[in-house]
Amino acid sequence: xxxxxxxxMSIASELRFRVIRTSSLSETPHVxxxxxCIDLLVYLYWRVLRIDPKDPLCKxxxxxxxxxxxAAPALFQVLAKRGFYDxxxxxxxxSEGSIFGEHPPAPMHLPGIEAATGSLxxxxxxxxxxxxxxRYRKLRYHTYVVLSDGECNEGSxxxxxxxxSAQGIKSLTAIVDYNKWQxxxxxxxxxxxxxxxxxxxxxxxxxxxxDGHDFKEIQSAIADExxxxxxxxxxxxxxxxxxxxxxxxxxxxxxxxxxxxxxQKAATELGMAREYARQ
Amino acid sequence: xxxxxxxxxxxLAENDPRIILLSGDIGNRLFDGLRARxxxxxxxxxxxxxxxxxxxxxxxxxxLRPITYTIAPFTTTRCLEQIRVDIAYHRAPVIIxxxxxxxxxxSLGPTHHSLEDFAILRAIPNLRILAPWDPxxxxxxxxxxxxxxxxxxxxxxxxxxxSLCTIDKVEGIGRLTRISTGMGIxxxxxxxxxxxxxxxxQKLKDAGMSVxxxxxxxxxxxxxxxxxxxxxTHDHIITVEExxxxxxxxxxxxxxxxRSGFRGRLFSMGAPDLFFDKLASQSGARAxxxxxxxxxxxxxxxxxHHIS
Numbered sequence: 001x002x003x004x005x006x007x008x009m010s011i012a013s014e015l016r017f018r019v020i021r022t023s024s025l026s027e028t029p030h031v032x033x034x035x036x037c038i039d040l041l042v043y044l045y046w047r048v049l050r051i052d053p054k055d056p057l058c059k060x061x062x063x064x065x066x067x068x069x070x071a072a073p074a075l076f077q078v079l080a081k082r083g084f085y086d087x088x089x090x091x092x093x094x095s096e097g098s099i100f101g102e103h104p105p106a107p108m109h110l111p112g113i114e115a116a117t118g119s120l121x122x123x124x125x126x127x128x129x130x131x132x133x134x135r136y137r138k139l140r141y142h143t144y145v146v147l148s149d150g151e152c153n154e155g156s157x158x159x160x161x162x163x164x165s166a167q168g169i170k171s172l173t174a175i176v177d178y179n180k181w182q183x184x185x186x187x188x189x190x191x192x193x194x195x196x197x198x199x200x201x202x203x204x205x206x207x208x209x210x211d212g213h214d215f216k217e218i219q220s221a222i223a224d225e226x227x228x229x230x231x232x233x234x235x236x237x238x239x240x241x242x243x244x245x246x247x248x249x250x251x252x253x254x255x256x257x258x259x260x261x262x263x264q265k266a267a268t269e270l271g272m273a274r275e276y277a278r279q
Numbered sequence: 280x281x282x283x284x285x286x287x288x289x290x291l292a293e294n295d296p297r298i299i300l301l302s303g304d305i306g307n308r309l310f311d312g313l314r315a316r317x318x319x320x321x322x323x324x325x326x327x328x329x330x331x332x333x334x335x336x337x338x339x340x341x342x343l344r345p346i347t348y349t350i351a352p353f354t355t356t357r358c359l360e361q362i363r364v365d366i367a368y369h370r371a372p373v374i375i376x377x378x379x380x381x382x383x384x385x386s387l388g389p390t391h392h393s394l395e396d397f398a399i400l401r402a403i404p405n406l407r408i409l410a411p412w413d414p415x416x417x418x419x420x421x422x423x424x425x426x427x428x429x430x431x432x433x434x435x436x437x438x439x440x441x442s443l444c445t446i447d448k449v450e451g452i453g454r455l456t457r458i459s460t461g462m463g464i465x466x467x468x469x470x471x472x473x474x475x476x477x478x479x480x481q482k483l484k485d486a487g488m489s490v491x492x493x494x495x496x497x498x499x500x501x502x503x504x505x506x507x508x509x510x511x512t513h514d515h516i517i518t519v520e521e522x523x524x525x526x527x528x529x530x531x532x533x534x535x536x537x538r539s540g541f542r543g544r545l546f547s548m549g550a551p552d553l554f555f556d557k558l559a560s561q562s563g564a565r566a567x568x569x570x571x572x573x574x575x576x577x578x579x580x581x582x583x584h585h586i587s
Contacts, residue, residue, distance in 0.1 A: 132338060
């Protein structure tokens with residue numbers, strides 16, 4: 001049963017709360033980076049990706065790579081809720097020996113993970129390789145890669161962008177979580193990142209520009225059919241820390257760990273007070 | 280060895296559709312045969328080695344057997360992180376082929392020399408390092424690497440390497456291939472420097488000195504079993520590689536010999552801590568690096584004098 005937009009928003013709020021709470025309990029940073037891409041991840045995992053949590057290695061499965069690996073806390077929550085492993089498994093998040101930390105581990109360690117990321121600039125190349133393999137083997141899967149805007153500083157991103165367009169690969173979609181911040185400054189100021197849309201277009205990609213928190217716009221972009229054989233990039237304008245008023249567009253939340261009272265305030269804002277009270 | 284590689288990979292690709300050759304825009308007409316016979320199994324990735332390795336990783340994780348090919352320093356020092364993360368950490372069964380081993384491209388200057396690849400790759404888990412010495416050993420290790428399904432770096436020469444033994448005489452991965460058996464001193468030559476070692480041992484034999492010569496195509500995993508046998512049956516060991524003395528096969532040997540309690544002397548011959556920026560032929564550069572046949576002979580004589 002396909003969830004409605006309302007149900008997706010509810011899932012996104014729940015996962016936002018869990019990210020914030022887990023960050024506080026395990027002292028895992030990058031809350032802001034997680035919150036900016038939660039809506040994209042929720043849409044992909046509940047509406048788009050042809051995946052089966054009971055058969056995570058099905059060769060026809062769609063692939064998803066979180067190239068901005070520091071948003072792993074969001075991905076871990078998504079995969080748990082989606083059924084790749086028990087939500088209870090996340091209780092040891094950040095503990096000694098836990099597989100759940102700041103970045104996705106290699107695929108053999110956790111079902112649902114396609115690539116171990118964390119060092120920026122790797123995911124698009126690996127995703128391109130996966131997409132090319134699918135085309136070569138005549139498998140129908142699509143490969144999605146979510147990058148951060150700061151990640152587009154890396155030269156390797158543009159190496160793969162050039163090759164992807166030269167290959168005319170249609171089964172690859174990149175999504176840039178364009179929250180306008182990177183670790184230590186505005187992403188349009190640290191490097192000459194803007195105009196980002198024009199850059200991708202110049203590299204031969206089919207480019208769409210959306211509000212990355214609007215499910216209707218995400219839907220429209222994902223569904224958009226291009227007549228040319230080329231990869232697609234969705235430049236998704238987002239807000240770092242989206243969903244919690246005292247976190248939105250505040251880059252302190254790149255590294256800052258929420259206090260217990262901040263977790264409570266966030267829970268209230270996200271409509272998760274009851275779940276907060278249950279913990 | 281480049282031509283041998285191209286021929287071998289073409290034959291292998293014809294029989295295994297999973298094999299994809301990824302080239303870093305190199306090898307002028309080298310892969311014309313592959314492109315003609317298996318066009319969909321050749322991909323020119325352009326001069327973008329980091330991306331090429333990442334693409335190979337993604338392909339390998341999706342059921343293919345990619346082999347990347349470019350000049351050794353471009354596929355090692357340049358994109359080390361991609362090898363480390365996309366290939367080795369993922370255990371992605373990619374074969375990374377670097378041509379121009381050591382000083383094969385001596386005349387092109389230090390940017391094209393490969394004297395650090397063993398050093399930087401040895402420290403990466405899950406990655407095997409192979410250095411065949413001639414076309415037959417290249418064919419052997421390539422076929423074995425495909426059978427073994429593990430991340431593998433293979434460093435090969437350029438051109439003109441003579442065959443030192445037939446393929447059926449090449450020992451397995453992690454083994455040494457014995458060329459000659461002598462007394463007192465054993466030489467272990469790694470990869471393409473084997474040619475100099477063969478020349479040296481022949482001249483020594485002509486002068487009445489018989490030494491053992493074993494060839495190593497496996498840098499990692501270290502060939503412990505066969506190296507142990509040499510330690511147990513010889514007084515002194517010389518290793519020689521077309522690589523820096525720093526952190527190469529020689530250092531592995533020293534560490535292993537120490538752990539084994541070897542009481543003899545072990546000399547690691549390799550390139551000194553220098554860039555070789557004067558124009559030179561490969562043989563001239565080897566001489567300057569102190570790893571030529573003459574240098575090996577001098578080392579043996581010095582050791583022999585020490586023994587006596």
